[in-house]
């Protein structure tokens with residue numbers, strides 16, 4: 010039956026430059042599609058590819074209790090029936106700023122906080138606020154001082170070519186471990202830089218830039234009169250998936266982005282921006298235009314946990330130890346299964362939910378390794394995608410893979426066993 014007899018079939022939509030850019034088949038879109046298809050069938054797949062956080066029983070129990078309490082006292086219903094302001098829910102802004110001020114002495118109040126629908130759209134707003142053509146006709150860029158960086162930034166510019174990156178320097182710590190560092194000898198904040206951005210911990214590598222590196226970046230940004238954006242999606246004080254002894258950082262020139270996703274609530278879409286009031290007003294204006302208001306379930310669900318500091322305790326006592334143990338276990342499996350002919354290093358696991366393996370002597374690229382692993386029903390993410398914005402070719406960019414170690418033990422162990430098997434077959438002879 011013809012359901013729409015009067016509607017002509019559209020063969021070629023006439024769309025804007027924005028439309029062209031955002032509907033073009035980006036590498037990451039194709040890859041995500043591919044990942045989705047790979048796990049869609051009935052066959053068991055070792056899914057080490059996505060960015061989903063784990064379901065931690067003790068943490069799930071906390072959300073369940075909170076949901077029942079909110080249903081019982083009517084506050085969930087009350088929240089569902091009204092729009093918040095584009096900046097966020099005032100009581101939540103107060104609770105978040107109160108917690109951060111009390112615990113870290115930051116000079117902030119509710120005017121320093123804005124909520125977004127997850128932190129992903131916060132980056133869309135921030136990148137396009139600070140990069141692209143400005144009123145003086147100067148094209149500004151976002152500088153990522155440590156490449157490889159989070160794949161989710163790569164296609165967020167409304168204008169083309171607004172990102173630039175600085176390849177990390179590599180320290181080979183021992184026969185099993187390596188670590189990236191910001192290469193300050195090559196980092197330059199030229200006049201066309203509109204903001205500096207770094208994820209801490211870094212997705213994909215699990216790197217955590219040190220307090221000293223943050224201080225240096227902050228000073229560089231301040232001297233160039235541009236903001237430093239720190240993506241704290243996995244960082245301290247919540248969800249605190251960080252295994253190093255480092256301190257949260259904020260000052261008036263810093264835009265700190267946080268999220269409720271990795272503590273276990275990715276679907277409530279709650280991003281939290283801490284910045285000076287001027288930036289907060291700008292983000293709120295964009296929010297009003299794009300979203301009208303934010304989803305408020307996450308804010309309602311966790312507000313009392315911010316007031317009581319329970320959010321910090323859960324992060325420290327439940328979330329962080331869970332991931333640290335998982336990471337240690339996955340590294341043990343890598344050591345156990347990887348045969349001696351494979352020359353590899355694992356990035357020092359300092360945080361986040363991924364392990365990043367660098368294969369030094371394979372005859373194939375990480376993209377080809379991904380294809381071979383897919384045939385064995387193991388899904389990882391090839392490293393190529395995380396090296397966007399590079400000016401020169403870097404062989405290293407085709408030698409790494411990312412795996413999510415936080416899923417069920419059997420899948421992670423079997424996945425690692427098969428990765429080792431396929432790597433062994435591909436060793437350069």
Ligand SMILES: Cc1ncc(COP(=O)(O)O)c(C=O)c1O
Nearest residue numbers: 060127128129159212242268270
């Ligand atoms: C480094 C990093 N930043 C930001 C995000 C966006 O997360 P969300 O929009 O769920 O807050 C992610 C998601 O995986 C991430 O890994």
